[in-house]
Amino acid sequence: MKESRISWSAMFALVLALGLSACGGDANGNSAAEEAVADAKEAVADAGEAVSDAMDDAKEAVEDAEEAVENAVDAIKQEMPEGVTMEMIAQGKTVYAGAGICSSCHGPAGKGIPSLGADLTDDEWLHSDGSYEGIVKTVMEGVTAQASSSGVPMPAKAGTNISDDDVKAVSAYIWTLGK
């Protein structure tokens, strides 16, 4: 009996110790978990704020870029001669290298070919004042051998049968080369 009484009190002490440590453990565990949750919430809030800041910045950058493009297009449009459109300039580039065969005498980039076609990219114009209308007139009529500085004539419309609209378009393109 004596033996069993000792073991009962030992058991009681053990249960008490376990109970205390469990309570203590629980209390510590809870507060640590709560802290971790609070930290995580804070981290999520910080991340959310960073994302919305980044989105604001990106939106602002896109708006700035859009404004810059609009300004650039406006600047070109304002400078563009009466009757010239961006579409004409694009079409003229095609005529220059294609049906108009301009590139064969003036070079693919309009830089001219010695003793043949003049440089069309500099601001020195031999046969007109370099205005859009002046360029149209030169392309329509060509350049006579007497008027040509190289003695080589340029046939009217470069000797091709491109339309008057094509002449205007290619002249609009050449006008941009001189800018």
Ligand code: HEC
């Ligand atoms: C057969 C060769 C030849 C072809 C093809 C040709 N040109 Fe010319 N072009 C000339 C020559 C030569 C001149 C006169 C250059 C000079 O005076 O030194 C000239 C002059 C010009 C000028 C006047 C440049 C200035 O300084 O006033 C323009 C503009 C021009 N060409 C545009 C064109 C266009 C546009 C085409 C295509 C539709 C074209 N040319 C096709 C030979 C050519």
